Amino acid sequence: MAFTLPALPYAYDALEPYIDEETMKLHHDKHHNAYVTNLNKAIEGTPDADKSLEELVAKAGTYSKAVRNNAGGHWNHTFFWDILSKDGGEPTGALLEDINATFGSLDKLKEELNAKAAGQFGSGWGWLIVNKEGKLEISSTPNQDNPLMDVAEVKGTPIIGIDVWEHAYYLKYRNVRPDYLKAIWNVINWTKVAELYAAAK
Structure with a gap:
């Protein structure tokens, strides 16, 4: 059975002005x-x-x-x-507690994940995962690899993934990947992330 393109769960302009x-x-x-x-x-x-x-x-x-x-x-x-939404809220409960315990604060998580994603050479992804030990961990992968793959250096269950291929941001942010990475946190769907976190744990 052939794979099909899923419809976006929102309108094309739903993430404006952060993603055009x-x-x-x-x-x-x-x-x-x-x-x-x-x-x-x-x-x-x-x-x-x-x-x-x-x-x-x-x-x-x-x-x-x-x-x-x-x-x-x-x-x-x-x-x-x-995992994107204009009304994504903020992390709460067990997820927020784990973020604070692991990274020190939500701002520190954003800083570390952005640094990892910005530092991914060429095309790829930045990830927040629940690793095999059940701990939160930040990683990145080249191209279209992800932490579920047998080839991933750091394996685990993704709960946030940030696309850092140029096609994800170049029209609006040009070559300034850090600006895109800073903006994308405005449209992270923390409700969905919390669901993924609970399932992974």
């Missing part, structure tokens, strides 16, 4: 759609055509570059849309 409408249209309709299309091409007529996206991602290192990159791109972007 034109970027959202290109990012979702063109970039994400290309990962879905190319993943379907890569697995068509193979035994992998029956596998779930999660199965393809988990064993990404055993697949061709086309499957690894496009399965990762599809999973990462689907995840990314879901």
Whole structure:
């Protein structure tokens, strides 16, 4: 069964002024759609055509570059849309307690994750994960890899993922990745992040 492009859970302009409408249209309709299309091409007529996206991602290192990159791109972007919202609130409860205990404060978490994401050479992602020990940890991955993959240096369950490919921010922020990283915290959906955190724990 072929993979399909999920609809955005909000309007293209819903994240203005932090993420502009034109970027959202290109990012979702063109970039994400290309990962879905190319993943379907890569697995068509193979035994992998029956596998779930999660199965393809988990064993990404055993697949061709086309499957690894496009399965990762599809999973990462689907995840990314879901953790963004104009009315995302603030972290509370157990999640906030864990953030404070691990990083010292929410501002420190933002600072450390932004530094990791800004320092990712070339294209990639910055992540906040729940690691195998059940602890919060910051990591980054190149290209469309993610911490669920067997090839990830730091493995765990993502609860925040920040896309630092240039197509995610270049129209509005040009080459100033740190400005984009500072702005994106205004549209993090902390309700969704808390759900992911609870499930991972």
